[in-house]
Amino acid sequence: xxxxxxHTEVExxxxxxDVSKQFxxxxxxxxxxxxxxxxSMTALLGPxxxxxxxxxxxxxxxxxxxxxxxxISGEDQTGKPVRSRNVGFVFQHYAAFKHMTVFENIAxxxxxxxxxxxxxxxxxxxxIELVQLNGxxxxxxxQLSGGQRQRMALARALAVEPTVLLLxxxxxxxxxxxxxxxxxxxxxxxxxxxVTTIFVTHDQEEAMDIxxxxxxxxxxxxxxxxxxxxxxxxxxxxFVMGFVGEVNSIGGRLVRPHDTQVFPNxxxxxxxxxVDRIVRLGFSGRIEMLTDPDKREIWAQLTRSExxxxxxEPGSPAWVKPAPDAVTREDTGALEAAVTAESPxxxxxxxxxxxxxx
Amino acid sequence: MxxxxxxxxxLRYFALAYLALLLIIPLGYMMIxxxxxxxxxxxxxxxxxxxxxxxxLTLLTVVIAVPLNTIFGIACALLLVRSNMRGKSIINAxxxxxxxxxxxxxxxxxxxVYGQNGWFGQDLAAMxxxxxxxxxxxxxxxxFVSLPFVAREVVPVLQEVGDDQxxxxxxxxxxxxxxxxxxxxxxxxxxxxxxxxxxTARALGEFGAVSVVSGKISGQTETLxxxxxxxxxxxxxxxxxxxxxxxxVLALATLLAMNLMRRKENHx
Numbered sequence: 001x002x003x004x005x006x007h008t009e010v011e012x013x014x015x016x017x018d019v020s021k022q023f024x025x026x027x028x029x030x031x032x033x034x035x036x037x038x039x040s041m042t043a044l045l046g047p048x049x050x051x052x053x054x055x056x057x058x059x060x061x062x063x064x065x066x067x068x069x070x071x072i073s074g075e076d077q078t079g080k081p082v083r084s085r086n087v088g089f090v091f092q093h094y095a096a097f098k099h100m101t102v103f104e105n106i107a108x109x110x111x112x113x114x115x116x117x118x119x120x121x122x123x124x125x126x127x128i129e130l131v132q133l134n135g136x137x138x139x140x141x142x143q144l145s146g147g148q149r150q151r152m153a154l155a156r157a158l159a160v161e162p163t164v165l166l167l168x169x170x171x172x173x174x175x176x177x178x179x180x181x182x183x184x185x186x187x188x189x190x191x192x193x194x195v196t197t198i199f200v201t202h203d204q205e206e207a208m209d210i211x212x213x214x215x216x217x218x219x220x221x222x223x224x225x226x227x228x229x230x231x232x233x234x235x236x237x238x239f240v241m242g243f244v245g246e247v248n249s250i251g252g253r254l255v256r257p258h259d260t261q262v263f264p265n266x267x268x269x270x271x272x273x274x275v276d277r278i279v280r281l282g283f284s285g286r287i288e289m290l291t292d293p294d295k296r297e298i299w300a301q302l303t304r305s306e307x308x309x310x311x312x313e314p315g316s317p318a319w320v321k322p323a324p325d326a327v328t329r330e331d332t333g334a335l336e337a338a339v340t341a342e343s344p345x346x347x348x349x350x351x352x353x354x355x356x357x358x
Numbered sequence: 359m360x361x362x363x364x365x366x367x368x369l370r371y372f373a374l375a376y377l378a379l380l381l382i383i384p385l386g387y388m389m390i391x392x393x394x395x396x397x398x399x400x401x402x403x404x405x406x407x408x409x410x411x412x413x414x415l416t417l418l419t420v421v422i423a424v425p426l427n428t429i430f431g432i433a434c435a436l437l438l439v440r441s442n443m444r445g446k447s448i449i450n451a452x453x454x455x456x457x458x459x460x461x462x463x464x465x466x467x468x469x470x471v472y473g474q475n476g477w478f479g480q481d482l483a484a485m486x487x488x489x490x491x492x493x494x495x496x497x498x499x500x501x502f503v504s505l506p507f508v509a510r511e512v513v514p515v516l517q518e519v520g521d522d523q524x525x526x527x528x529x530x531x532x533x534x535x536x537x538x539x540x541x542x543x544x545x546x547x548x549x550x551x552x553x554x555x556x557x558t559a560r561a562l563g564e565f566g567a568v569s570v571v572s573g574k575i576s577g578q579t580e581t582l583x584x585x586x587x588x589x590x591x592x593x594x595x596x597x598x599x600x601x602x603x604x605x606x607v608l609a610l611a612t613l614l615a616m617n618l619m620r621r622k623e624n625h626x
Contacts, residue, residue: 062525082528089529095522099544108540109530153526160530 019068043211088157096141109160167199242335248298259326270319412585431508465570491573499567508553515549
């Protein structure tokens with residue numbers, strides 16, 4: 001790919017140093033530090049209002065940080081206008097230029113840079129092929145599907161060979177099936193183009209699926225940075241633990257459902273619960289239980305033979321406790337606070353959390 | 359079911375009757391009256407020097423006022439929607455003033471400021487510029503009364519469109535000027551053109567404010583609406599009707615031009 005060739009010389013990726021951002025009294029970002037390796041794909045993951053979009057927009061220059069510095073390829077970007085940062089930005093709602101054709105949309109950046117006509121034409125055609133919109137160059141955005149529009153927006157952002165590609169909830173406005181296809185496709189595209197990429201998402205599955213590095217954010221701060229495995233196996237706190245996977249809150253500690261042991265009789269350090277429902281899913285299954293006395297829902301993931309050995313019925317009492325080698329974190333209520341702060345009218349998938357049905 | 363139908367038909371006929379009584383019958387009757395004695399008297403009254411002068415003056419005010427108010431209106435709308443400037447609400451309220459104030463008051467206030475005994479009148483007169491009872495005063499009055507249309511049409515469109523496309527253009531390296539011409543203006547073009555049509559209609563037809571500042575000198579400071587009134591008052595009905603018809607045709611032509619532009623674009 002020609003695009004890949006142009007990015008191999010770049011020394012380092014993105015450095016964010018002590019960045020804070022205030023909107024009036026609201027602190028959207030608090031002393032954020034982050035480094036994104038060159039050519040990597042990084043996800044900013046967090047609930048709404050966690051500051052992930054603000055951080056992305058600050059890197060692009062769409063927001064001016066109240067303090068701190070941002071470097072792209074070793075160059076200080078602080079105070080530089082958006083248009084001189086050479087970033088490719090993809091908006092959640094595509095931001096397609098509605099009065100221009102697909103071709104004209106993609107050609108916009110090269111035209112602004114006054115490339116020669118033939119070069120623009122070749123580049124646009126190359127990108128149309130790359131994002132698989134062959135034959136749709138003369139269509140207007142209104143004649144495209146959501147997924148096609150987002151691919152056009154991606155091609156438009158890539159047309160000027162940006163140093164970094166920033167995507168703000170790129171698949172948030174698409175339905176589940178298209179979203180899944182597009183993210184696999186984006187991963188493959190990244191393997192071809194190798195441009196340093198950051199994308200914002202609230203969907204932990206999306207982040208774990210395609211990002212090499214995941215940055216978990218909450219309340220304007222970075223909670224943890226690491227690979228999907230690191231975050232899952234060694235979460236620094238209960239918020240990260242709950243945000244990157246399913247959790248139960250048992251006796252003041254968070255534990256994963258597959259690390260939740262169920263007993264028919266009381267054992268040491270166990271918590272009494274009431275069996276609510278038993279679900280058999282072929283090889284595996286789960287027991288849904290209500291804690292006593294506050295009726296919070298928890299569940300355990302078990303194999304079929306474990307389920308049969310237990311032989312529990314809905315309504316019968318049971319005792320639960322974390323498995324001996326389980327990863328557990330103290331439940332400080334941080335996750336619950338963050339998730340209840342999200343708007344209730346959202347159709348976004350929220351991470352599973354204690355006290356809510358999974 | 360029948361009740362529903364009754365309401366629907368009732369509403370339809372009511373709307374038609376209303377329009378007919380207020381618009382179609384009077385305008386139609388005026389047209390019949392105009393051509394009552396054949397085409398010759400009509401042609402004679404059109405080619406009357408005073409009539410031609412009035413038409414020219416009216417078109418001149420339109421040609422000056424409409425572009426100025428279009429630029430001002432777009433700038434104002436951008437300021438109101440896209441900037442975080444303090445005092446936005448004051449500008450917002452001020453823009454509506456010409457709608458709220460009677461045109462006569464506008465005319466009188468212009469006389470007060472620019473007239474011979476007004477604030478600027480003497481200084482301007484010393485420089486050889488006469489505003490009141492002259493073309494500049496008429497143009498000023500027309501600009502004033504037709505000021506809000508473009509801004510009022512463009513503000514909601516700008517809000518509806520949002521700034522995503524502009525931001526996207528910015529990330530692609532586009533400067534503010536390029537973004538305005540290539541992204542913002544195309545996105546709001548229908549709001550602008552509707553505003554222009556309304557501004558033009560108002561500028562063509564303005565009577566109250568203009569009549570105060572014009573001095574009504576036939577052949578010199580008489581716009582078409584003033585000319586119509588003078589013809590009407592001196593019982594020259596064919597002249598009055600003919601000029602009225604010209605005014606109506608000009609307004610309709612503007613509307614039609616916009617619709618044609620729109621239709622052409624939709625076919626593309």
